[in-house]
Amino acid sequence: MPNISEDLYLVVGWSIGPWMTKKLVADALRITWFRRRPSAGLIVHSDRCSQYCSKEFQDALSAYGMRSSMSRKADCCDNAPTESLWESLKRPRTHGNRFATRLEAQSEVMDWLAFYNATRLNSTLGYVSPMKFERNWLAAQTRKPA
Numbered sequence: 001m002p003n004i005s006e007d008l009y010l011v012v013g014w015s016i017g018p019w020m021t022k023k024l025v026a027d028a029l030r031i032t033w034f035r036r037r038p039s040a041g042l043i044v045h046s047d048r049c050s051q052y053c054s055k056e057f058q059d060a061l062s063a064y065g066m067r068s069s070m071s072r073k074a075d076c077c078d079n080a081p082t083e084s085l086w087e088s089l090k091r092p093r094t095h096g097n098r099f100a101t102r103l104e105a106q107s108e109v110m111d112w113l114a115f116y117n118a119t120r121l122n123s124t125l126g127y128v129s130p131m132k133f134e135r136n137w138l139a140a141q142t143r144k145p146a
Contacts, residue, residue, distance in 0.1 A: 009085045010130040011113050012036055016106045022054035029057065033064045040065030047071050047079050088116070 013032025017024045029044070044066050046052040052070065061068050071078030093112045099105035118131050125133040 009081065010134055011085075011117055014113065016109060018102065020049070020051060022051045022056045025051045026054075026057050026060045029060050029064070029066075033066075038064075038066070042066045043069045045069040045071070045079075045082075047082075048073060085116075088120075089113075 012035050013028045013030070015024045015027035015031065025046075042065070044061060046068070048070050051057060052068070058068060089109065089112050093108055094105070097108075099108065116130070118129055120129055121127045122130060122133070128136070
């Protein structure tokens, strides 16, 4: 996907599992690639967790023509937008909640992702949802003279 805005987070691919593993993040990357088929050269930014540094994940990036970008060591500010995104899920939807089953927890996360992408208004994007912002941006690109 083109670089629309560093503040735009349209969540395209995800994988949910009981543990944060290299397979989990590689699966999310595969889902993202199959949904969007971005042009070669797309930069994927992450923190320095072992899952993102793993050979499996780095090989998957290369196979899709993507490049890795990682936050600086011990610099939480590099990932502030991502941390803010996850905080907006955790605080109202999962923090302090006890789910009877893993499936119940996964359903809550999936519901939130659908809400976030399609409905949640984002002040940085002019009070539209990430999906609406992307549609508007793409429409504006097709109207630009070559």
